[in-house]
Amino acid sequence: MAKTAIRPETGPRAGWRSLFGHGVIAGLAFAAVGFVVGAWLGGVIGRDWAGVSGTEQNDPALVLGYVFAVVGWLWGLGFFRYPAHRLRGEEPSAYAEEREGEGIRRFFGVSTDHKVVGIQYLVGSLSIFLIGGANAMLIRTQLLSSDGTIFAPNEYLTIVGLHGSLMIMTMSAAVVGGFGNFLVPLMIGTRRTAFPRVQALAFWLIPAAALVLLSSVLVGGFPSGWTGYTPLGDQARVGVNSYYVAFGLVAIALTLVGIDLFVTIVTMRAPGLTWGRLPLFVWGVFATTILMALSSPMLLAATFMAVLDRTVGTVNFIAPMGGSPFLWENLFWFFGHPEVYILALPGFGIVLELIPVFSRKTVWGYRLAVAGILGVALLSFSVWQHHLFVSGINSALRPFYSLSTELISIPTGLIFLCALGTLWRGRIRLTVPMLFCLAFIFNFLVGGATGIYLSDVPSNATTHGSYFVLAHFHYTIMGGLVFALFAAIYYWLPKMTGLRFREGLSKLHFWTMFIAFNSTFLPLFAAGILGMPRRVSSYDPAFHGLNMWASISAFVLGASMLVFIVNFVLSQFLKREPAEPNPWGSRGLEWQLPTPIPPHDFDEIPLVRSAPYEYGVPDAPPVADLHPSRTGNDEVRIG
Amino acid sequence: MSSDEPTSPGSGSPASEPNHGRRIAVIWFVLAAVATPIVVLVWGPHLPPGDATLQAQHQQEINAILAGIVTPVVLAIIVYAIYTLIVFRDRGEPGPDGPPIRGDRRIATAWIVFTAAVVVFVVSYGTYDWLGPGVGSGSGQGPDPIARPDGAKPLEVQVIAQQWQFTFRYPSYGGLETQDLVIPDSRYIEFHVTSLDVIHSFWAVELGVKADAVPGADNVVFVLPDRTGPFQIRCAELCGLWHGQMYQLTARVETEAGFRTWIAEQEQLFGDVTRYLPPYAHVYYPQPEYRAG
Numbered sequence: 022m023a024k025t026a027i028r029p030e031t032g033p034r035a036g037w038r039s040l041f042g043h044g045v046i047a048g049l050a051f052a053a054v055g056f057v058v059g060a061w062l063g064g065v066i067g068r069d070w071a072g073v074s075g076t077e078q079n080d081p082a083l084v085l086g087y088v089f090a091v092v093g094w095l096w097g098l099g100f101f102r103y104p105a106h107r108l109r110g111e112e113p114s115a116y117a118e119e120r121e122g123e124g125i126r127r128f129f130g131v132s133t134d135h136k137v138v139g140i141q142y143l144v145g146s147l148s149i150f151l152i153g154g155a156n157a158m159l160i161r162t163q164l165l166s167s168d169g170t171i172f173a174p175n176e177y178l179t180i181v182g183l184h185g186s187l188m189i190m191t192m193s194a195a196v197v198g199g200f201g202n203f204l205v206p207l208m209i210g211t212r213r214t215a216f217p218r219v220q221a222l223a224f225w226l227i228p229a230a231a232l233v234l235l236s237s238v239l240v241g242g243f244p245s246g247w248t249g250y251t252p253l254g255d256q257a258r259v260g261v262n263s264y265y266v267a268f269g270l271v272a273i274a275l276t277l278v279g280i281d282l283f284v285t286i287v288t289m290r291a292p293g294l295t296w297g298r299l300p301l302f303v304w305g306v307f308a309t310t311i312l313m314a315l316s317s318p319m320l321l322a323a324t325f326m327a328v329l330d331r332t333v334g335t336v337n338f339i340a341p342m343g344g345s346p347f348l349w350e351n352l353f354w355f356f357g358h359p360e361v362y363i364l365a366l367p368g369f370g371i372v373l374e375l376i377p378v379f380s381r382k383t384v385w386g387y388r389l390a391v392a393g394i395l396g397v398a399l400l401s402f403s404v405w406q407h408h409l410f411v412s413g414i415n416s417a418l419r420p421f422y423s424l425s426t427e428l429i430s431i432p433t434g435l436i437f438l439c440a441l442g443t444l445w446r447g448r449i450r451l452t453v454p455m456l457f458c459l460a461f462i463f464n465f466l467v468g469g470a471t472g473i474y475l476s477d478v479p480s481n482a483t484t485h486g487s488y489f490v491l492a493h494f495h496y497t498i499m500g501g502l503v504f505a506l507f508a509a510i511y512y513w514l515p516k517m518t519g520l521r522f523r524e525g526l527s528k529l530h531f532w533t534m535f536i537a538f539n540s541t542f543l544p545l546f547a548a549g550i551l552g553m554p555r556r557v558s559s560y561d562p563a564f565h566g567l568n569m570w571a572s573i574s575a576f577v578l579g580a581s582m583l584v585f586i587v588n589f590v591l592s593q594f595l596k597r598e599p600a601e602p603n604p605w606g607s608r609g610l611e612w613q614l615p616t617p618i619p620p621h622d623f624d625e626i627p628l629v630r631s632a633p634y635e636y637g638v639p640d641a642p643p644v645a646d647l648h649p650s651r652t653g654n655d656e657v658r659i660g
Numbered sequence: 661m662s663s664d665e666p667t668s669p670g671s672g673s674p675a676s677e678p679n680h681g682r683r684i685a686v687i688w689f690v691l692a693a694v695a696t697p698i699v700v701l702v703w704g705p706h707l708p709p710g711d712a713t714l715q716a717q718h719q720q721e722i723n724a725i726l727a728g729i730v731t732p733v734v735l736a737i738i739v740y741a742i743y744t745l746i747v748f749r750d751r752g753e754p755g756p757d758g759p760p761i762r763g764d765r766r767i768a769t770a771w772i773v774f775t776a777a778v779v780v781f782v783v784s785y786g787t788y789d790w791l792g793p794g795v796g797s798g799s800g801q802g803p804d805p806i807a808r809p810d811g812a813k814p815l816e817v818q819v820i821a822q823q824w825q826f827t828f829r830y831p832s833y834g835g836l837e838t839q840d841l842v843i844p845d846s847r848y849i850e851f852h853v854t855s856l857d858v859i860h861s862f863w864a865v866e867l868g869v870k871a872d873a874v875p876g877a878d879n880v881v882f883v884l885p886d887r888t889g890p891f892q893i894r895c896a897e898l899c900g901l902w903h904g905q906m907y908q909l910t911a912r913v914e915t916e917a918g919f920r921t922w923i924a925e926q927e928q929l930f931g932d933v934t935r936y937l938p939p940y941a942h943v944y945y946p947q948p949e950y951r952a953g
Binding site: 169174175178244245246248250252253256257340341345346347380381382383384385386387388389410411412413414415416417419420423424427428430431434435437438441442444445446447448449450451459462463466467470473474476477478479480481482483485486487550551552554555556557558559560561635636637638 | 707708709715718719722723726729730733734737738740741744745748749750755756757758759760761762763764767768771772775776778779782783786787789790791794796797798799800801802803804805806807853857858859861863865868869870871872874875876877878879892894895896897898899900901902903904905907945
């Protein structure tokens with residue numbers, strides 16, 4: 022961080038005052054106070070409204086409670102100190118919790134160190150991922166029997182909605198928030214992102230959103246799934262407000278993280294790091310940030326309108342009074358389909374980044390890969406109505422949406438071509454990260470091939486809204502992004518924490534996860550196309566065999582996550598073995614730094630001298646000059 | 661397909677090394693030549709949603725065609741990947757990194773042309789099918805369908821969805837409302853799908869019909885049954901608590917005579933109720949549900 026203009030705070034708070042310092046505890050306390058204040062205020066405002074009094078359904082109180090709780094949460098964390106000081110005309114100061122530093126405590130408060138924020142994101146996302154996964158286990162438990170006797174319907178639908186919402190939330194944040202924040206500055210040779218406070222704010226909204234969403238179980242749950250379709254969402258009881266507020270918070274967080282990393286990549290690349298030398302992971306993140314910054318505001322608008330419908334009696338989505346349920350569908354999917362690529366593109370970036378390292382080859386067709394990534398991002402804005410093929414909107418638009426959807430297979434095909442082409446004549450090392458990358462390719466191939474059926478209007482008539490869709494998007498998101506996420510964890514965590522994973526447990530994790538994943542979701546394609554709709558709590562007994570098979574496989578899949586947790590806890594906490602600084606022999610700039618990475622990342626801003634994938638290239642210069650002032654290269658400007 | 665594989669002639673391989681590109685092509689060709697006809701010709705006629713209606717037949721045909729395209733492509737990628745992983749795997753012998761192959765313009769061009777051709781074919785054929793001979797191919801077309809059957813006027817049947825059941829109205833029988841759905845074979849049925857509360861989706865599985873039921877909206881879908889028999893109706897859009905129980909197993913396609921008998925029975929049973937129903941319309945706006953404020 023540039024420290025010249027910043028006045029350090031005078032020492033840490035002493036004695037009893039440190040208990041009241043800003044941090045998670047203060048955040049939770051302030052949030053609780055905020056909730057009480059907001060709920061009281063909502064109660065006062067709504068006291069005489071017909072829709073509130075006598076119904077036990079006090080939407081304004083709950084929504085205002087959430088809003089004030091979030092404000093309290095941010096206040097307790099200390100987000101308002103900086104703007105307050107600036108408003109009073111004081112010099113900006115670097116607060117203790119915002120400074121770079123050592124020790125475990127920095128992870129439990131606001132930090133503007135991109136490495137700390139990255140790890141906060143990863144731990145937070147993986148925690149949410151495990152809760153969402155536990156929900157998936159409950160879903161598969163219910164579907165062990167065809168008559169749905171384990172959970173009541175409202176419980177089951179809440180579990181389904183929580184599973185979908187938590188997974189979308191965590192997977193949007195995990196790669197870009199975790200690895201993006203941690204690695205992008207290291208890969209482009211800078212010491213921070215463009216807006217470190219915005220970066221921290223984007224992270225701390227995610228736990229708030231998760232807690233708001235989970236709190237819906239305390240107020241009756243919500244029946245409307247992760248898509249929150251109205252009028253069902255309007256008809257539902259108060260618990261659905263948790264969903265709308267949580268997704269609104271997620272939308273703000275995604276927009277902020279997108280803007281921060283976009284500006285960082287555009288403006289803060291080290292000298293010599295031309296666009297043509299940018300690592301493909303950074304390209305993947307770059308394309309994702311565009312999608313985040315442009316599509317997430319639409320989600321915020323939609324959830325805001327839905328909350329207004331529920332609280333102050335607007336009729337945005339209520340058909341008999343001039344609104345339209347189609348409006349929600351369009352607004353939601355205008356966000357929702359780019360969102361699918363917010364999930365997929367970082368996965369593509371990880372796979373394209375790792376395959377050259379483990380094939381010991383240059384990337385086959387670097388420019389094609391970049392064109393593929395940007396092509397997917399561009400097209401993703403024009404496809405959303407394929408979610409509405411049978412909805413009854415104007416069917417004259419279908420050929421366009423069918424074409425735009427299918428067109429995405431051209432840039433996706435380029436990414437496949439480059440990933441596979443890089444294997445050719447390489448020296449392929451089947452390490453654990455590489456295995457996850459190869460599994461990504463297989464799973465995404467299945468996901469992409471089944472997507473063709475969904476984009477085709479006649480075929481879509483049967484597959485739409487069925488378990489076929491469910492299996493399709495689990496192949497692309499779970500089989501794609503989650504496998505890429507684990508590839509990234511096994512690849513980069515030794516750099517991030519300086520500790521090695523256990524090889525045997527890692528391989529066990531991979532093989533159980535890969536086999537159980539395919540065994541879970543392949544049968545569900547069949548169930549769907551034969552007539553099983555999504556989100557049902559009971560189903561045709563004819564599908565009992567398929568569902569039993571899928572459920573048992575899903576439990577094995579859940580167990581494979583336990584293998585990962587054991588591996589993680591053993592290698593990171595109980596039996597720590599230090600990792601080498603560059604165990605994979607990677608040319609990536611981030612691997613040239615010492616392990617652990619010093620708080621300030623780079624002693625000097627490096628001078629990038631060549632592309633990161635020049636494996637096997639005779640006379641290739643090292644990827645960067647880390648001390649240009651010593652080598653006298655600091656005056657050189659390349660590109 | 662061999663031209664789509666990233667071979668690199670003249671990249672410095674020793675003369676004794678086999679021609680990997682040709683080997684991959686041969687393995688792929690043998691597998692694809694065996695698997696593709698089996699998928700299309702043996703499995704194809706049994707693919708969902710069956711052949712009970714013209715629309716289902718068209719979907720089945722397209723599913724088979726798509727399977728015929730997908731099978732060789734997926735096989736090509738899998739054969740290539742497994743081959744390279746076996747042949748080019750690092751077995752620990754000392755040696756240099758892989759050769760710096762940065763791409764191949766011909767392969768890239770061939771790949772783009774191939775994927776673009778597949779896209780153009782799939783989209784044009786699918787669009788031609790539902791606009792032309794498939795007559796909507798079974799998916800809901802909204803209030804003003806652009807693919808309509810020629811010839812005799814279809815039998816109009818309204819599907820009314822509400823939490824958590826479907827009911828049916830027959831405007832050509834005075835707006836009679838029934839709890840079961842029975843349709844005659846050998847003539848077009850014009851379903852008008854709407855909802856009284858939340859969004860549902862009318863999925864007549866064996867008919868190959870799916871159309872969302874949206875409150876305040878009319879969603880038209882045409883179907884031409886080809887033979888008599890029962891079919892299932894399931895709700896395919898999350899509609900609240902009993903979504904999973906929103907199905908009907910009593911629906912069936914009858915002969916023309918059987919249909920007339922059945923509708924006469926229904927008129928006996930429910931005919932008196934019709935005058936208490938709202939007049940037949942394509943949408944029924946429910947009472948507004950007032951909320952706070």
